[in-house]
Amino acid sequence: xxxxxxxxxxxxxxxxxxxxIHAIIPAGGAGTRLWPLSRKARPKFLLDLTGTGRSxxxxxxxxxxxxxxxxxxxxxxxxxxxVARQLPDLxxxxxxxxxxxxxxxAAIGLAAALIAHRHGRExxxxxxxxxxxxxxxxxxxxxxxxxAALAEAGWLVTIGIxxxxxxxxxxxxxxxxxLDVPGAPDGRRVLDFAExxxxxxxxxxxxxxxxxxxxxxxxxxxxxLLDHLAANRPALAAGIEEIxxxxxxxxxxxxxxxxxxxxxAIAIDHAIAEPVAAAGxxxxxxxxxxxxxxxxxxxxxxxxxxxASGPAAGVGVLGEADVEAVGADGALVASSTGRKxxxxxxxxxxxxxxxxxxxxxxxxxxxDVKGVVDRLKAAGRxxxx
Amino acid sequence: xxxxxxxxxxxxxxxxxxxxIHAIIPAGGAGTRLWPLSRKARPKFLLDLTGTGRSxxxxxxxxxxxxxxxxxxxxxxxxxxxVARQLPDLxxxxxxxxxxxxxxxAAIGLAAALIAHRHGRExxxxxxxxxxxxxxxxxxxxxxxxxAALAEAGWLVTIGIxxxxxxxxxxxxxxxxxLDVPGAPDGRRVLDFAExxxxxxxxxxxxxxxxxxxxxxxxxxxxxLLDHLAANRPALAAGIEEIxxxxxxxxxxxxxxxxxxxxxAIAIDHAIAEPVAAAGxxxxxxxxxxxxxxxxxxxxxxxxxxxASGPAAGVGVLGEADVEAVGADGALVASSTGRKxxxxxxxxxxxxxxxxxxxxxxxxxxxDVKGVVDRLKAAGRxxxx
Numbered sequence: 001x002x003x004x005x006x007x008x009x010x011x012x013x014x015x016x017x018x019x020x021i022h023a024i025i026p027a028g029g030a031g032t033r034l035w036p037l038s039r040k041a042r043p044k045f046l047l048d049l050t051g052t053g054r055s056x057x058x059x060x061x062x063x064x065x066x067x068x069x070x071x072x073x074x075x076x077x078x079x080x081x082x083v084a085r086q087l088p089d090l091x092x093x094x095x096x097x098x099x100x101x102x103x104x105x106a107a108i109g110l111a112a113a114l115i116a117h118r119h120g121r122e123x124x125x126x127x128x129x130x131x132x133x134x135x136x137x138x139x140x141x142x143x144x145x146x147x148a149a150l151a152e153a154g155w156l157v158t159i160g161i162x163x164x165x166x167x168x169x170x171x172x173x174x175x176x177x178x179l180d181v182p183g184a185p186d187g188r189r190v191l192d193f194a195e196x197x198x199x200x201x202x203x204x205x206x207x208x209x210x211x212x213x214x215x216x217x218x219x220x221x222x223x224x225l226l227d228h229l230a231a232n233r234p235a236l237a238a239g240i241e242e243i244x245x246x247x248x249x250x251x252x253x254x255x256x257x258x259x260x261x262x263x264x265a266i267a268i269d270h271a272i273a274e275p276v277a278a279a280g281x282x283x284x285x286x287x288x289x290x291x292x293x294x295x296x297x298x299x300x301x302x303x304x305x306x307x308a309s310g311p312a313a314g315v316g317v318l319g320e321a322d323v324e325a326v327g328a329d330g331a332l333v334a335s336s337t338g339r340k341x342x343x344x345x346x347x348x349x350x351x352x353x354x355x356x357x358x359x360x361x362x363x364x365x366x367x368d369v370k371g372v373v374d375r376l377k378a379a380g381r382x383x384x385x
Numbered sequence: 386x387x388x389x390x391x392x393x394x395x396x397x398x399x400x401x402x403x404x405x406i407h408a409i410i411p412a413g414g415a416g417t418r419l420w421p422l423s424r425k426a427r428p429k430f431l432l433d434l435t436g437t438g439r440s441x442x443x444x445x446x447x448x449x450x451x452x453x454x455x456x457x458x459x460x461x462x463x464x465x466x467x468v469a470r471q472l473p474d475l476x477x478x479x480x481x482x483x484x485x486x487x488x489x490x491a492a493i494g495l496a497a498a499l500i501a502h503r504h505g506r507e508x509x510x511x512x513x514x515x516x517x518x519x520x521x522x523x524x525x526x527x528x529x530x531x532x533a534a535l536a537e538a539g540w541l542v543t544i545g546i547x548x549x550x551x552x553x554x555x556x557x558x559x560x561x562x563x564l565d566v567p568g569a570p571d572g573r574r575v576l577d578f579a580e581x582x583x584x585x586x587x588x589x590x591x592x593x594x595x596x597x598x599x600x601x602x603x604x605x606x607x608x609x610l611l612d613h614l615a616a617n618r619p620a621l622a623a624g625i626e627e628i629x630x631x632x633x634x635x636x637x638x639x640x641x642x643x644x645x646x647x648x649x650a651i652a653i654d655h656a657i658a659e660p661v662a663a664a665g666x667x668x669x670x671x672x673x674x675x676x677x678x679x680x681x682x683x684x685x686x687x688x689x690x691x692x693a694s695g696p697a698a699g700v701g702v703l704g705e706a707d708v709e710a711v712g713a714d715g716a717l718v719a720s721s722t723g724r725k726x727x728x729x730x731x732x733x734x735x736x737x738x739x740x741x742x743x744x745x746x747x748x749x750x751x752x753d754v755k756g757v758v759d760r761l762k763a764a765g766r767x768x769x770x
Contacts, residue, residue, distance in 0.1 A: 036725075036727075311760075324757060324760070326750075326753065326756075326757075327750065339740075339741055339742055339743050340421075340741060340742040340743070340761075340766075340769055341742075341743045341745075342421075342742065342743070342744045342745070342746075342757050343745050343746070344744065344745070344746035344747070344750040344753050344754065344757065345746055345747050345749060345750035345753070346731075346734065346745050346746060346747060349731065349734070349745060351743070351745055353743055355724075356724055356725060357724055357725040357726075357727065358724050358725070358726045358727070358736070358738055358743070359727045359729065360726075360727070360728050360729070360731050360734060360736055360745055361727075361728070361729035361730055361731060362729070362730050362731060364730060365711075365712065365729040365730035368711065368729050368730070369729065371711075372709060372711075372727050372729065375696075375709070376725075381725075384725055
């Protein structure tokens with residue numbers, strides 16, 4: 001979990017044989033669909049959603065540790081302290097605070113620019129969301145190593161997730177011809193990116209065998225990324241460079257607070273991945289790694305294994321809940337109150353029990369949770385957000 | 386709600402034309418099937434289960450006020466303080482504390498004996514459970530007045546509830562020939578009492594037109610009750626008389642603590658109602674008064690009207706819950722925490738939200754709540770009982 005390998009630490013043979021990457025972890029997004037578990041002040045990436053004792057952010061860092069020469073986390077100022085506590089080994093200069101959200105391009109771009117200044121433009125950066133789950137870390141690491149090999153050869157590389165079904169919740173990567181790059185036997189050119197499709201389109205995509213879910217994982221040389229940015233979004237690139245130059249100097253705060261608020265808020269997909277793909281410069285590596293973005297209580301209910309025996313048998317339990325269940329198979333209880341929770345004759349129910357809010361729903365309504373949060377926001381119930 | 390009519394208070398004409406009764410209210414029973422709303426320390430009779438702003442006990446006293454010359458409440462020592470606070474006008478000498486539960490005969494018998502000593506053996510007593518609901522107070526009062534007329538003529542009178550269906554949750558009163566007693570046009574002799582029947586038997590009872598639910602409401606002259614008790618349970622009668630003689634003297638506590646623990650624990654039904662009925666001495670008056678014993682969350686869900694509009698529309702809400710419901714028609718939320726409660730796609734669910742315990746169930750499983758409490762008890766979870 002240490003972001004910087006220490007001299008006295010053994011580095012794995014596999015990691016040593018592939019180009020090391022500089023990991024960038026944009027840690028943003030509240031995880032609205034997991035309300036009231038996730039809150040503005042306690043966003044999804046800070047939560048232990050699998051009962052493993054570590055948060056999604058900590059899991060992301062741990063998963064990258066064997067591959068990463070350095071790790072940089074970009075997060076909102078409101079979460080800097082929590083991130084610092086969760087990642088005690090992360091060097092402070094690698095924890096970047098955004099004064100205001102400016103979407104993923106500014107966040108990843110600034111981190112890449114700093115890495116270019118500190119480690120050279122040839123350094124390979126890899127950007128991975130802080131709030132996703134990966135069940136098969138070895139498969140993930142293999143995909144990242146292939147992506148790094150492609151990145152070394154100059155490609156902007158995205159990892160495409162092997163779809164487990166025709167999901168309408170994700171964008172898709174459309175893969176073209178195989179690429180002949182040493183160390184990346186599965187590499188293919190990206191023809192284009194597709195926005196979240198309807199169900200029929202998604203099924204058609206999967207039938208071709210050429211589409212993967214877009215999990216927003218990018219691996220690329222820092223200099224290549226910055227060049228693409230300069231070519232496609234020159235003002236944004238210039239602003240980022242201005243901040244990066246000042247970052248490791250006393251002028252950091254003054255420049256950051258002057259320049260950052262004016263940066264264009266745009267996703268990395270739109271800013272560079274799509275135009276570069278159209279120009280033939282994006283590659284993809286498939287990953288079959290048990291990936292999940294934990295997008296709502298439906299996926300969470302599937303991720304949490306049911307308790308095998310005892311009073312809570314048949315129910316997935318997240319947190320310290322003291323659960324008794326009768327006739328509640330397949331239910332999910334997520335509790336942060338320590339209360340006694342009794343389920344009687346409510347199979348498949350989802351109960352989220354927090355000190356100031358209680359949600360009772362079903363996996364089928366998981367996506368409607370966002371609407372609840374929207375209404376709370378509209379009603380000015382900020383304390384509950 | 387004043388137990389003793391004050392000189393300057395107007396007494397209704399109707400009350401003045403029927404014999405006044407001395408109301409006895411045995412306030413016992415935890416209401417286990419309403420856990421975690423009802424607790425050992427906060428039993429059902431102390432709760433406001435209908436959102437009217439008064440507890441079942443307060444409602445019982447208020448319902449009897451137009452009829453009652455005095456009101457006597459018999460409760461466990463643990464609840465004396467709470468009862469005293471809920472009934473500030475109840476004279477202290479009419480609040481009887483049981484050092485240990487000895488079932489209904491001892492409780493009602495002691496109250497009747499005290500009333501006999503204070504007001505004479507001719508005084509009519511009426512015993513009514515503290516934790517039942519009556520929607521139609523006028524119908525209740527009419528039934529009590531007819532019962533009082535029968536009691537004046539020497540009958541042990543029970544009020545029979547017009548059944549709304551073949552319930553298996555109640556005992557039944559089997560009515561025989563009409564009785565010609567002035568002031569009690571609906572009076573009939575009781576042939577016998579039937580224990581809680583199975584569904585087929587209950588349906589057969591109702592088809593005859595001669596059966597009513599037994600709600601445990603008895604009206605009788607104090608002396609008649611004590612004579613029946615002496616004839617059927619002489620030891621119990623003697624013990625009660627010994628306590629009653631000492632009650633309004635300094636010896637009360639010494640005698641109570643010496644005699645009470647040895648009293649036979651038996652229900653009034655078995656002690657006198659059944660044997661006296663067998664001897665032809667019990668009468669009944671029918672009552673169609675919207676009676677409910679609020680025996681579980683199934684009946685409670687029917688009693689609480691759904692909110693008509695706003696975020697909680699379609700849901701019955703008990704307590705200060707801040708409810709938002711989407712797709713949850715017919716649900717019931719009872720909350721004492723003030724938390725935000727959101728129901729999404731869970732029609733008919735029952736959510737009982739208390740500071741240390743949360744129950745999620747359905748009306749169909751209402752009777753299984755008792756099993757939960759039994760298991761908590763067996764596990765030594767006394768704090769949750």
